[in-house]
Amino acid sequence: MDRAGQAEAFDAIGDRYDEAFPHKEGQVAVGRWLAESLAPGSRVLDVGCGTGLPTVRQLTDAGHEVVGIDISPGMLTLARENNPGAAFHRADLADLRPGGGYGPGGAHDLGRFDGIAAFFSLLMLPRAEIPHALRTLHGLLRPEGLLGLAMVEADVDDFAIPFLGNTIRVSGYLRDELRQVVGDAGFEVTGEESHAYAPASTDVPPEIQLFLHCRRRA
Numbered sequence: 001m002d003r004a005g006q007a008e009a010f011d012a013i014g015d016r017y018d019e020a021f022p023h024k025e026g027q028v029a030v031g032r033w034l035a036e037s038l039a040p041g042s043r044v045l046d047v048g049c050g051t052g053l054p055t056v057r058q059l060t061d062a063g064h065e066v067v068g069i070d071i072s073p074g075m076l077t078l079a080r081e082n083n084p085g086a087a088f089h090r091a092d093l094a095d096l097r098p099g100g101g102y103g104p105g106g107a108h109d110l111g112r113f114d115g116i117a118a119f120f121s122l123l124m125l126p127r128a129e130i131p132h133a134l135r136t137l138h139g140l141l142r143p144e145g146l147l148g149l150a151m152v153e154a155d156v157d158d159f160a161i162p163f164l165g166n167t168i169r170v171s172g173y174l175r176d177e178l179r180q181v182v183g184d185a186g187f188e189v190t191g192e193e194s195h196a197y198a199p200a201s202t203d204v205p206p207e208i209q210l211f212l213h214c215r216r217r218a
Contacts, residue, residue, distance in 0.1 A: 026150065122149070124170060
């Protein structure tokens with residue numbers, strides 16, 4: 001699927017994203033869970049890393065080897081400036097599939113990981129693609145690897161919304177269905193948190209953000 005429009009929107013948003021979302025308690029908490037649960041020096045992939053704050057910073061500060069991917073060149077520029085100790089690539093989730101450019105067997109194969117952070121990145125996919133994306137992440141994790149996942153609780157599919165002066169398309173699930181989709185992809189949900197959140201300096205009503213602690217089943 002062509003997600004060039006999504007990339008252009010986030011290029012335009014740039015560092016205003018961190019200004020609009022200054023308080024990320026749920027994301028910070030799950031990032032801390034990943035950082036503390038993984039063995040020292042673990043390899044961690046941040047899918048849709050954005051500016052690299054706070055997650056890449058948390059993980060590198062904890063001594064982990066972090067690789068971030070994003071489809072937005074502008075976000076990647078900021079991520080590299082914010083986190084010189086991490087590696088970043090312009091790549092889409094689809095590029096991580098077997099045979100994809102950055103997936104197993106690809107020209108730029110990123111290898112296997114002990115942990116993955118996917119904070120609101122799967123939100124940008126049509127629902128039909130989300131189970132495939134989760135199975136792709138499952139395949140990139142080593143046995144018993146950890147996944148920190150964040151989604152917005154909403155019964156929507158590829159729905160256009162205004163976002164910081166741009167338009168993006170998003171999908172979501174109600175929480176019981178999200179747990180089912182995650183479980184069907186081969187993960188055990190070991191913890192869950194939810195937070196009501198609204199961006200700063202906007203009139204958008206609060207959304208319910210769901211954060212799942214997941215472990216890869218064999």
